[in-house]
Amino acid sequence: MKAQIKITLKNGVLDxxxxxxxxxxxxxxxxxxGDVRQGKYIEVALTETDEAKAREAVERMCKDxxxxxxxxxYSFEIVG
Amino acid sequence: MKAQIKITLKNGVLDxxxxxxxxxxxxxxxxxxGDVRQGKYIEVALTETDEAKAREAVERMCKDxxxxxxxxxYSFEIVG
Numbered sequence: 001m002k003a004q005i006k007i008t009l010k011n012g013v014l015d016x017x018x019x020x021x022x023x024x025x026x027x028x029x030x031x032x033x034g035d036v037r038q039g040k041y042i043e044v045a046l047t048e049t050d051e052a053k054a055r056e057a058v059e060r061m062c063k064d065x066x067x068x069x070x071x072x073x074y075s076f077e078i079v080g
Numbered sequence: 081m082k083a084q085i086k087i088t089l090k091n092g093v094l095d096x097x098x099x100x101x102x103x104x105x106x107x108x109x110x111x112x113x114g115d116v117r118q119g120k121y122i123e124v125a126l127t128e129t130d131e132a133k134a135r136e137a138v139e140r141m142c143k144d145x146x147x148x149x150x151x152x153x154y155s156f157e158i159v160g
Contacts, residue, residue: 006086006121007121008121008123018122018123021122021124021145021146022124024145025124025141025145028141028144028145030137030140030141032126032127032128032137033124033125033126033127034124034125034126034127035123035125036122036123036124036125037122037123038120038121038122039120039121039122039123040118040119040120040121041086041087041088041118041119041120041121042098042101042116042117042118042119043088043098043115043116043117043119044101044102044105044113044114044116045113045114045115045116046112046113046114047112047113047114048112057110057112060110061105061108061110064108065101065104065105065108066101
């Protein structure tokens with residue numbers, strides 16, 4: 001199985017990297033660009049075959065290491 | 081509308097950051113961890129209301145700026 005994890009900054013947390021991407025897109029001529037936010041995407045291959053157990057393990061991984069839950073939200077899907 | 085863009089390294093491209101995450105997870109006692117790959121996740125708010133046009137614009141954004149298509153793949157969804 002594979003966990004596909006998205007980690008994003010919480011609303012209200014400044015995101016200068018996202019802002020820079022937004023400005024660069026406008027500089028390239030794209031119009032109608034609103035807020036841009038950059039986050040992280042992590043894929044973790046798991047040998048676990050039980051989806052419920054995999055889900056629980058990935059939840060702990062996010063809390064313990066992958067996301068800083070003070071300023072970041074996480075969400076994930078288990079696939080495969 | 082909002083574009084949710086995932087950018088990942090192509091297979092075969094070394095990913096030391098992913099490897100470091102994998103080692104850290106093992107160090108924390110997680111077992112059954114296979115390959116870990118880190119990518120980027122970008123959300124772009126769009127004022128465009130036509131989904132086909134939004135899709136086309138985001139495709140161009142990925143090719144022109146967001147992804148380095150020599151070493152990265154991208155995929156996206158249009159939501160909202």
